[in-house]
Amino acid sequence: MNKKKWSKIGKYVLLTGIALSVLFPVVFMVTNSFMGADEIKSYYDLTLESAKNKYISFEFIPAYFTLKGYYDVFLKSPDFLIKFWHSVLIVVPVVVGQVIVSAPAAYAFAKLKFPFKNGLFFIIIVMMLVPYQVTLVPNYIMLKKMGLLGSYAAIIIPGIFSAFGVFLLTQLMKSIPNEQIEAAKIDGASYFKIFTNIILPQCKGGIVTLIILSFVDCWNMVEQPMIFLDNSSQYPLSIFLSKINYGDIGIAFACGVIYMMPAVLLFLRGEKHLIEDGKYLGIK
Numbered sequence: 001m002n003k004k005k006w007s008k009i010g011k012y013v014l015l016t017g018i019a020l021s022v023l024f025p026v027v028f029m030v031t032n033s034f035m036g037a038d039e040i041k042s043y044y045d046l047t048l049e050s051a052k053n054k055y056i057s058f059e060f061i062p063a064y065f066t067l068k069g070y071y072d073v074f075l076k077s078p079d080f081l082i083k084f085w086h087s088v089l090i091v092v093p094v095v096v097g098q099v100i101v102s103a104p105a106a107y108a109f110a111k112l113k114f115p116f117k118n119g120l121f122f123i124i125i126v127m128m129l130v131p132y133q134v135t136l137v138p139n140y141i142m143l144k145k146m147g148l149l150g151s152y153a154a155i156i157i158p159g160i161f162s163a164f165g166v167f168l169l170t171q172l173m174k175s176i177p178n179e180q181i182e183a184a185k186i187d188g189a190s191y192f193k194i195f196t197n198i199i200l201p202q203c204k205g206g207i208v209t210l211i212i213l214s215f216v217d218c219w220n221m222v223e224q225p226m227i228f229l230d231n232s233s234q235y236p237l238s239i240f241l242s243k244i245n246y247g248d249i250g251i252a253f254a255c256g257v258i259y260m261m262p263a264v265l266l267f268l269r270g271e272k273h274l275i276e277d278g279k280y281l282g283i284k
Helices: 002-032 037-043 048-053 068-076 078-111 117-129 132-146 153-160 163-174 178-186 191-202 204-219 223-228 237-246 249-281
Strands: none
Touching: 002 249, 037 249, 068 078, 068 249, 078 117, 078 153, 078 163, 078 191, 078 204, 078 237, 078 249, 117 163, 132 153, 132 223, 153 223, 163 204, 178 191, 191 204, 204 249, 223 237, 237 249
């Protein structure tokens, strides 16, 4: 009995340690966002010469609590809000487009019969496993010939066609009993009605999961904007944040907190669906 008790305590300690290590950067960023610029600079001298001579200490409790960082971000730093809306203009069409394209394609792979279905689905899986960096050069050449380089369409159009979205929704739709579809066919329902009235309502959780994962992936994109956009004024917030430490370190933490909030709120809203549907991807 004691052995089981100590084993349970050991597991809790291990899991607590892992949780704290994961939460450390988030807590550090949030607490430091309430520090003033002078206080941040006094704690973190990020110059190369300083890094050679001493270790950087971490401070969690502000000596003087202030909201000046957030004030500067919203009212004195228009670049942040401009880049924020650039990110929205890119991410929203990509996420919506992935759902519109992936859902019908998944329905076809899961419930319809057509030539070379298994071979095409195998290609979808291979495309899902290929790193995006491998396709950057072919995409660049194609987008250049189409005259889309330098516009947001160069990022949105390739982003809409997601192999992962098709794979995820296909696995979910396969779990829907075929008897429901056969009964609908007997009642005279068309393929479109079966898709909209039977399949989609039962895939609500999978669609929410796709929206969350797609949003996080697109919200944090870096390579695509830097390669496909010619003008740095078009860059989204993800690139702006990577360069902010070289400018105003006083608002860096506040910018980081605001940047992560859309993804965190979206995750909290759809966490139940994300966990429930993990079993279809082999996640226990």
